[in-house]
Amino acid sequence: MNAVIYHNPQCGTSRNTLALIRHAGIEPEVVxxxxxxxSRARLVELIAAAGLSVRGAIRxxxxxxxxLGLGDAALSDEDLLDAMLAHPILINRPFVxxxxxxxLCRPSEVVLDILPPLPGPFRKEDGEMVTGA
Known part of the structure; x- marks a missing residue:
C-alpha cells in the first residue's frame, strides 16, 4: 500500500502517526x-479529501x-490558504x-481508518497502547 504523510518531526502526534503507519508494515513517503x-492545489485537495473546512485545517x-489575525471570521478561504502557504506551520498535521x-490524524489513532489492520498492539511515545481493534 502506498501512503504519504505530511510530517513534522518535532510533533509527537506526527511521530506517533508515522510509527503507526510503519507498524502496519507500510513505508510511507514522508513529506x-x-x-x-x-502546492496550493494539493493543500486544497488534502483538506477537501479529509472532509475539512480550510479553517478546520489551520493549526x-x-x-x-x-x-496574523486569522481568527477574524471575515477572512475568506483564499486568505486563510495564503497564510498557510506563507507560514506552513499553520497547516495542521499530520495529513496522511x-x-x-x-x-488529518489528530489524534494519531485516526490513521487506523485508512490503514490495513495492525499486526499487533502498538505503544505510543507516551506509553499508551493502541490495539487497532
Missing amino acids: DYLAHPP QKGTPYDA QTPMGVR
Missing part, C-alpha cells in the same frame, strides 16, 4: 511539509495564528493519504 510545503497552537482515503 517534511515545513521544508517542502504542498493555532505554536503558530503566528493570533499575530492512502488508497483508503485522507485524514
Whole structure:
C-alpha cells in the first residue's frame, strides 16, 4: 500500500502517526511539509479529501495564528490558504493519504481508518497502547 504523510518531526502526534503507519508494515513517503510545503492545489485537495473546512485545517497552537489575525471570521478561504502557504506551520498535521482515503490524524489513532489492520498492539511515545481493534 502506498501512503504519504505530511510530517513534522518535532510533533509527537506526527511521530506517533508515522510509527503507526510503519507498524502496519507500510513505508510511507514522508513529506517534511515545513521544508517542502504542498502546492496550493494539493493543500486544497488534502483538506477537501479529509472532509475539512480550510479553517478546520489551520493549526493555532505554536503558530503566528493570533499575530496574523486569522481568527477574524471575515477572512475568506483564499486568505486563510495564503497564510498557510506563507507560514506552513499553520497547516495542521499530520495529513496522511492512502488508497483508503485522507485524514488529518489528530489524534494519531485516526490513521487506523485508512490503514490495513495492525499486526499487533502498538505503544505510543507516551506509553499508551493502541490495539487497532
